Amino acid sequence: MTFTLATWNINSVRLREGLVERLMREEAPDVLCLQECKSPVEKIPLERFRALGYDWMVARGQKGYNGVAILSKLPLVEAGAGDYAGLGHARHVAGRLENGVTIHNFYVPAGGDIPDRDENEKFGQKLDFLTHMRDDFLANRPEKAILVGDLNIAPREDDVWSHKALLKIVSHTPIEVEHLAQTRDAGNWVDVTRQDIPEGQLYSWWSYRARDWDAADKGRRLDHVWATPDISNAAHGSRILRAARSWEQPSDHVPVFATFDL
Template identity: 50%
Template sequence: MPLRVATWNINSVRLRIDQVARFVAERGPDVLCLQEIKCREGEFPVAAFQAMGLPHLRIAGQKGWHGVAIASRLPIEDAPPLNACREGHARCVSAVVKGVEIQNFYIPAGGDVPDRALNPKFDHKLDFYERLTTEFGRRDPKAPLLVAGDLNVAPGEHDVWSHKQMSRIVSHTPIEVEAMTALQASLGFTDVVRAQTPEPQKLFSWWSYRALDFRKSNRGLRLDHLWTSPGLTPAVTPGSARILDDVREWERPSDHAPVVVELAV
């Protein structure tokens, strides 16, 4: 059986635990990488995940903000922690499942001003990217590694609703796209969703809550990603890497949709 891995910025795991349970029941992920859990480790709804059939957990929590977790149907082994956040936020968590190292990140959004000198949040975001680029540049590309998470950059012209308008807005500025490109090149990662759905088809995983009908306005961004190392890319099941945007239609949704891939490991 393939290993089905999903990533989802849940925007409060306790507030949306019913949506998580529905997603697990309907879509059957073996591994679920969550971002913005917005709780401390001791507040994480462990019993609910056990009831869902995802009892194996790695949690990096923080009071009220940030926070990431990995929940697995299969046993988890420890993976090297990558503490790329200079501010000490809970933005990184790791695990090994069926021999695959999984690194789950919630990279900072970066504030509103795309200038490192004027905006410490933007500088922090780029610093986070640079630290990961250095780390992965040291890795063995043949080792099976999956990078998952809300990376808070929509890299391509067709990953945003308007390339012209968004190129001056944080999440799609040239300096951010350059930072993401450097990270992807550091180990030769494959962006599996875009590899299976090539441009010019538009792909979005996030839509603002401000739109009453997110599909009608469709001002989306592709901020959520799954990347495979060269050693893992051959295991990606054709046609399995998708954004499950229908989940964004559910009651009280996260503003992000889950992204999923299957691995023949």
């Protein structure tokens, strides 16, 4: 079976349901993982998505913030959801396809503006969330699995517009990068996007604060697709839909794609 998967921080699925429908029509991924849905599950406009062939959904929601959902054209059953760092937030849901592949959809906390856990509780929560993920993968080594989502960290120097300028900016600080590396290594995860596109600047997020985001191009790669080693070689065709950042009333994130032959 060949299927294409996309991950997208939509920044309110109800506000931007038209953009989700546009992606479904124009790109038609078989599986679409959304983060920051900002909606209770029962208010996600599933009927509109079903009309486009997305008959299956697993999700966790909250009113006004957080929230993760996996929409699928392929049969999908729920495979759990974790309360990482005990925050009580809707930041993880997992689904399993009929071929046995488990898809984990994560929305890691952004971490606030100050990269110091003593001065900024949110930054500490972000690090604790990643530590909990790491420990979970060490205790339950994933197999035949894909992990996607807004991980809110740009790990490589070429995942940001300026490594030097962002070293003390939340999302690219050394301690965050190290925590993410430990989390990835704990599950032996392979960064599929960089497996397919090993060199060059690569971004999936551009701030709303930029007057002309495209010209300034001060982006970061915060959105990721990982796979376990037993299926990572089946991945190909990774791409980032930069054009979506110019859609009407866009999210500040854009979709990231990968295709798997499994």
